[in-house]
Amino acid sequence: xxxxxxxxxxxxxxxxxxxxxxxxxxxxxxxxxxxxxxxxxxxxxxxxxxxxxxxxxxxxxxxxxxxxxxxxxxxxxxxxxxxxxxxxxxxxxxxxxxxxxxxxxxxxxxx
Amino acid sequence: xxxxxxxxxxxxxxxxxxxxxxxxxxxxxxxxxxxxxxxxxxxxxxxxxxxxxxxxxxxxxxxxxxxxxxxxxxxxxxxxxxxxxxxxxxxxxxxxxxxxxxxxxxxxxxx
Numbered sequence: 001x002x003x004x005x006x007x008x009x010x011x012x013x014x015x016x017x018x019x020x021x022x023x024x025x026x027x028x029x030x031x032x033x034x035x036x037x038x039x040x041x042x043x044x045x046x047x048x049x050x051x052x053x054x055x056x057x058x059x060x061x062x063x064x065x066x067x068x069x070x071x072x073x074x075x076x077x078x079x080x081x082x083x084x085x086x087x088x089x090x091x092x093x094x095x096x097x098x099x100x101x102x103x104x105x106x107x108x109x110x111x
Numbered sequence: 112x113x114x115x116x117x118x119x120x121x122x123x124x125x126x127x128x129x130x131x132x133x134x135x136x137x138x139x140x141x142x143x144x145x146x147x148x149x150x151x152x153x154x155x156x157x158x159x160x161x162x163x164x165x166x167x168x169x170x171x172x173x174x175x176x177x178x179x180x181x182x183x184x185x186x187x188x189x190x191x192x193x194x195x196x197x198x199x200x201x202x203x204x205x206x207x208x209x210x211x212x213x214x215x216x217x218x219x220x221x222x
Contacts, residue, residue, distance in 0.1 A: 004154075040151075040197060040215075040217070041214060041215065042199070042212060042213065042214035042215055043155070043199065043212045045209070048209075090154050090155070092154075097143075097203055097209070097210065099145065099157045099160065100157070100201075100210065101156075101157075102154030102155050102156065103154050104152075104153060104154050105153075105154055
């Protein structure tokens, strides 16, 4: 089996700060995703990438940048953190559009 | 854009009881369906997939699909406290990389 690692586990930032979240997978999956989850609610797709150097916008891409540096890694940047923002960012990977495997999440709090 | 709606939002069942979760989708071209489960503090994990109309049983879990009625459901027999989690329905069209998730049903199994 494989694993998805997300760093950091917790991220506390200041309003207006640029914050970067990282995701690594060793499944050798081609497709990777970033989702945002607020307060145990639904998953909103921010960006996804179907191969190295590819980037596709999801439903919530405004305010975020992403980068697929290599097949195994996918980064997400919050371009300007919003005060009192609190959310969990989940990374996932899959073979094509098949079953997605999720990481444990990065919990963000903006002061 | 695909709309995936789950009901109920939350559900409480006694230990040993049957839990029934419902999901409707809007796109008649949808072909592939999953149920994901997310325990508190973790990322979602795929529970089971169903691609053909009818029932699919895996242990205590039975998924039911009716594409013509735009409906998929999950039934958990002999519910256990460890089944307490947030359950997501996920839907995909055949020729599209996007999986669309519902907003989830929060299941609590009371001992």
